Structures are given as structure tokens and as C-alpha cells.
Amino acid sequence: MKRLLLIMNPNAGQKNGKRYLADILEIFRRADYMPTAFMTVGTGDAFTLAKEHAADAQLVVCVGGDGTFNEVTAGVVESGVDVPIGYIPCGSTNDFATSLKLSKNILQAARDIVDGTPKTYDIGQFGKRYFSYVASFGAFTRASYATPQNLKNALGHLAYILEGIKDLPNIRPIHMRIETADRVFEDDYIFGAICNSTSLGGVLTLSPDAVNMNDGLFELLLIKYPYTAAELNDCIRCLQEKKYDSPTITLHSTDRLTIHCSTAVDWTLDGEYECGHALVEAVNRHNAFRLITNQ
Ligand SMILES: [Mg+2]
Structure with a gap:
């Protein structure tokens, strides 16, 4: 047997x-x-x-x-x-x-x-831990991600909240410098996610053509802190239209990231809480495990 x-x-x-x-x-x-x-x-x-x-x-x-x-x-x-x-x-x-x-x-x-038959998949290494489909930080990470329904609605919820409050009293900007394999991003952000999945709570839906769960790459999504009404409107519109390439929203593929923050930032890994880090290294470990699917 x-x-x-x-x-x-x-x-x-x-x-x-x-x-x-x-x-x-x-x-x-x-x-x-x-x-x-x-x-x-x-x-x-x-x-x-x-x-x-x-x-x-x-x-x-x-x-x-x-x-x-x-x-x-x-x-x-x-x-x-x-x-x-x-x-x-x-x-x-x-x-x-x-x-x-x-x-x-x-x-x-x-x-x-x-x-079924086994197929190989990537896994994200995040410091000493791992994530299968998403690591994220920022607005609502700690409170909302504790409840599954809010995880499902994270980005839609974000657009809704931004629309409602306008002056952002409860959301603090997080200053970060993010080094990828070929680009550097530095700004104040409200939300960011390192994804290896076509679906983030069914809200961030990326085309299966754009996302391959075994290509050695993550998709990095960053949402800037909107300081002006114009930026806020752009941010809300892009979230609602699921348009992830704009002055306030960045989507970029990379196999590794180093993230420097001015202060310790809390993350979630596949929806589970990860306590604050000021420096994060995330690496895509290509072909890391075999999963059986029936396709
Ligand atoms: Mg991938």
C-alpha cells in the first residue's frame, strides 16, 4: 500500500x-x-x-x-x-x-x-515564512483580513472607503522603497500586494494570460497614498475599473523584491497575520512544490 x-x-x-x-x-x-x-x-x-x-x-x-x-x-x-x-x-x-x-x-x-496528476508550482518565500498566493500590507491589513468576507472584498472595500471618507483620517501612508529585479519604486503607499494568483479575493482579477503560477514571477501591486482629490479620484476609478496601471496604481512582475520601510509594517501571508518588519525580502522559489490537479 x-x-x-x-x-x-x-x-x-x-x-x-x-x-x-x-x-x-x-x-x-x-x-x-x-x-x-x-x-x-x-x-x-x-x-x-x-x-x-x-x-x-x-x-x-x-x-x-x-x-x-x-x-x-x-x-x-x-x-x-x-x-x-x-x-x-x-x-x-x-x-x-x-x-x-x-x-x-x-x-x-x-x-x-x-x-489527478502532479504539476509544479512556485511558492513565495517571505523572510523565513512562505506564501502560496499573496503577501500584502497596508490599509485594513490587520483588522479586515481577520474576517474572510473582508479579505474577499479587500480592494473593493478600499475603493468604497476611499469614496466615503475622502480625507482619509484613518489610513496612514506607509513610506517604502521597493527594489525589484529591474525597477525601484519609492513612495507613500496605502496598500501593496505580492501576488502569485489570478484571483485576490475575487476582486483583483488578473487575466490568466498575464499570470502564470509557475513562471518564477510574482505580480507586485502598489497603491499610492492619494494626497490630492485628483489622485484620490484616479485611485477610486482605477480600482473600480480594475485598471492596474495608472499614476496611483502600479502592477509589475518580478522574481524578487527587497522592501525598505521607515517603520515596522504588518503584513498578511495568505490571509494570516505576520508581525511588523522594516526590511522584507521576498523571493519567488520556482518549481518549489508539486500539487495534484485534475486538469
Ligand atoms: Mg507567477
Whole structure:
């Protein structure tokens, strides 16, 4: 029998993973897998389990949301073991799964892993941590990203707030100097994201032709702090029209970034909080892991 390492976050989303655990195990049993199954008991647990046990498995399956998937892929990458990963998405946000067109039906997702084939994907290294689809900072990063619906609406929400308040009393500019492989950006920003996904909360939607999740490149999105009414109007219009190349909004592809800030800035990695940094190095690790898809 083939050895399966299954890591489930039992509290993800509506707890459907837990509800269907027996059915999931039966699907893998029929495909001749012998499971070792772990329920995570806290933040960081999925990472540790994946890192420590990946070497004993021929397949690692993650059952949870984007945060659990982030930890499992990071753990497998850190283990240095080239074992394929299967993802059964059942969290409250499943942005990465949406980008990958994975089934949201738990049992179908399990069957797709059994029948699918592994493809290689990039991962973002952010200091000592990793992100699968987005690292972001700025307006609402800390408060809004704690709630999934606000993550979904982050940029739309931003446009709405900017429209409403005009004088920006609650949003502080963040001065940054960002060095990419071929360009340097320096300005005051309200929001920025390093993406490796066609969908950021379904709001920042980039063309699949423009984004390749395995091309060794990130898409860097920067929104300047609008100091004038003209800049504010330009910013709102571009966010609403999803036009990401303007005097206030920058979209640029790069394989690495060094970000210098005048003060420590909080980030989120795949929706999970990352405490403040004044200096950040992000590198796209090309072909970092193999994920099973049914396409
Ligand atoms: Mg890419």
C-alpha cells in the first residue's frame, strides 16, 4: 500500500472536512493508500506535521482552508522532500483553490487527487515564512483580513472607503522603497500586494494570460497614498475599473523584491497575520512544490 499523510484542520470553515473524514479515508483506501491522519490543534501545527512527516509519505493531503494549505506546503518545502501534495479546500476563504479551479465539493476534490496528476508550482518565500498566493500590507491589513468576507472584498472595500471618507483620517501612508529585479519604486503607499494568483479575493482579477503560477514571477501591486482629490479620484476609478496601471496604481512582475520601510509594517501571508518588519525580502522559489490537479 502507498503511504498517505493526511493533515486536516478540523475547525476550518463550516467544519465539513471533519464531517466527511470517514468518506475521505474510504476514497483513499479504495485507491490503495494507508493513511496516517492528523487533526491540527493550533496555528503552526500543520507546518510542523508536514515538515516532520513528509519523508514518510508518498502523498500528502491537506484538508482545510488557505491558512492550512499555506502551512502544509511550507512544511513540505522546508522538509526538502519532493512528495506530491493534494488539497481538499474546505475553509472560509479558498482563494488559491479558486485560482487552481479545484473542486469545492469535498468528496470530488478527494477523488480528483486520486485520479489527478502532479504539476509544479512556485511558492513565495517571505523572510523565513512562505506564501502560496499573496503577501500584502497596508490599509485594513490587520483588522479586515481577520474576517474572510473582508479579505474577499479587500480592494473593493478600499475603493468604497476611499469614496466615503475622502480625507482619509484613518489610513496612514506607509513610506517604502521597493527594489525589484529591474525597477525601484519609492513612495507613500496605502496598500501593496505580492501576488502569485489570478484571483485576490475575487476582486483583483488578473487575466490568466498575464499570470502564470509557475513562471518564477510574482505580480507586485502598489497603491499610492492619494494626497490630492485628483489622485484620490484616479485611485477610486482605477480600482473600480480594475485598471492596474495608472499614476496611483502600479502592477509589475518580478522574481524578487527587497522592501525598505521607515517603520515596522504588518503584513498578511495568505490571509494570516505576520508581525511588523522594516526590511522584507521576498523571493519567488520556482518549481518549489508539486500539487495534484485534475486538469
Ligand atoms: Mg507567477
